[in-house]
Every structure is written in C-alpha cells, then in structure tokens.
Amino acid sequence: MGTYFKNIWEGIWTVLVGMKITWSHLFTPAVTIQYPDVKLKLPERARNRLYVNMDDCIGCDQCAMACPVDCITIETLKSTPDVDLGLTSVGTKKRLYVPRFDIDIAKCCYCGLCVPPCPTECIKMTDVYEFSEYERNNLIYRYATMTPAEIDAAKTKLAAYEKEQAAKKAAAPPKPATPAPARVPVGAKPAGVPVAKPASSPAPTPVDPPENPENKS
Numbered sequence: 001m002g003t004y005f006k007n008i009w010e011g012i013w014t015v016l017v018g019m020k021i022t023w024s025h026l027f028t029p030a031v032t033i034q035y036p037d038v039k040l041k042l043p044e045r046a047r048n049r050l051y052v053n054m055d056d057c058i059g060c061d062q063c064a065m066a067c068p069v070d071c072i073t074i075e076t077l078k079s080t081p082d083v084d085l086g087l088t089s090v091g092t093k094k095r096l097y098v099p100r101f102d103i104d105i106a107k108c109c110y111c112g113l114c115v116p117p118c119p120t121e122c123i124k125m126t127d128v129y130e131f132s133e134y135e136r137n138n139l140i141y142r143y144a145t146m147t148p149a150e151i152d153a154a155k156t157k158l159a160a161y162e163k164e165q166a167a168k169k170a171a172a173p174p175k176p177a178t179p180a181p182a183r184v185p186v187g188a189k190p191a192g193v194p195v196a197k198p199a200s201s202p203a204p205t206p207v208d209p210p211e212n213p214e215n216k217s
C-alpha cells in the first residue's frame with residue numbers, strides 16, 4: 001500500500017518540476033526568431049552572394065586570378081579599332097568584350113578576395129543569402145550579357161580584321177636589313193676605338209747630394 005502512494009506522489013512531483021521549468025521559460029526573452037518570417041539584420045560587411053555589374057567590367061581577369069578556389073571563369077574577345085565599347089562608371093575605357101563571366105557559387109567560400117582587386121569596383125558582395133537550389137548547375141551564375149549572335153558577330157568581325165592586317169603586312173615592302181652590331185668578346189678591346197696612352201711622366205730632376213762639411217774650409 002505504501003509503495004502505491006509513493007508512486008503517485010513521485011508522479012505528481014515530476015509533473016510539478018516539469019511545469020516549473022515550462023513556466024520559467026514563459027517569462028524569459030526568446031533567443032530564437034521565426035525564420036523565414038523574421039530575419040536578423042546582417043552586419044554591414046557581411047559576405048554573401050556575389051554580384052557583377054557587367055556594364056563596368058573590363059575583362060581584366062584580376063578577380064579570377066585572386067580567387068583561391070577558381071570558381072570565376074572569364075572569357076574575353078578583342079574589339080576592332082572601329083568599335084567603341086564606351087567607358088565604365090569610373091572612367092576606364094573598355095577594350096574587350098566579355099562573352100563569358102561565370103561564378104560557380106557552389107564552390108565559393110565567401111572569402112571576398114575577388115572584390116578588392118577589381119579596378120572598376122564592379123564585383124561586390126550583396127546581402128542575399130537565400131539562394132538554395134535543387135540542381136547544382138543552377139548555382140553557376142552567368143553574368144555576361146552578350147547574346148550568342150552578338151558573340152558570333154564580334155568573332156567574325158575580329159577574324160576579318162586580323163586577316164586584313166595580315167594581308168597588309170604581307171604586301172608591305174620588306175624593310176632593309178639593319179646590320180647587326182658585331183659581337184665583342186668579353187674583355188676584348190672594341191675595334192676602332194683608340195686606346196689612350198698614359199702621358200709620359202717627366203724625367204726625375206737630379207738632386208744634388210748634401211755637401212761634405214769637411215770640404216768647407
């Protein structure tokens with residue numbers, strides 16, 4: 001009989017202890033947020049998804065060279081002299097087309113090393129951190145804005161220009177050969193250069209020996 005009432009008391013006591021903990025948490029401030037309905041404010045310099053403003057990109061490849069995991073792939077194409085690609089927002093003249101600018105954000109470790117070397121400040125970290133995908137290939141961001149037709153047209157034009165330049169070079173009269181300067185062995189005196197002789201030193205003037213004092217008389 002005693003064990004019966006003891007078990008009942010232990011059951012009630014356990015419930016009371018549990019309820020005490022539950023009630024104490026009702027009056028403490030929450031340490032979690034209701035993500036994604038509520039989002040924390042990010043620090044000012046948080047590193048998240050990258051963005052590239054292709055209007056300012058000059059295709060210099062500095063960002064790709066700085067990347068420690070090689071997740072930036074850039075391809076460039078020379079423009080012909082008659083094409084004006086314009087200026088960037090910082091006044092740098094654009095001379096190259098950029099038909100490909102891919103960032104594989106699945107490989108990116110958000111180190112931020114690609115941002116400082118950019119001379120036109122067109123690659124930067126954003127505050128976007130929600131970009132999960134079901135397909136891994138969807139995490140390769142393609143920033144280039146040229147269409148395949150534009151790329152083909154630029155390539156065709158460049159090939160024609162280079163062909164024309166090569167034809168002009170081939171048709172130009174050969175330049176007269178300039179005689180190569182004779183090679184002078186190390187330590188040898190160059191031919192035709194007079195070697196100055198050292199000026200002859202004057203003959204020593206004879207000095208009279210001191211007189212013998214005994215001869216003085």
Ligand code: SF4
Pocket residue numbers: 050066067068069070071072103107108109110111112113114115
């Ligand atoms: S943040 Fe780092 S890893 Fe990501 S693209 Fe830039 S350099 Fe590469």
Ligand code: SF4
Pocket residue numbers: 052056057058059060061062063064074117118119120121122123
């Ligand atoms: S460093 Fe800047 S300008 Fe140069 S290729 Fe990268 S994004 Fe373009």
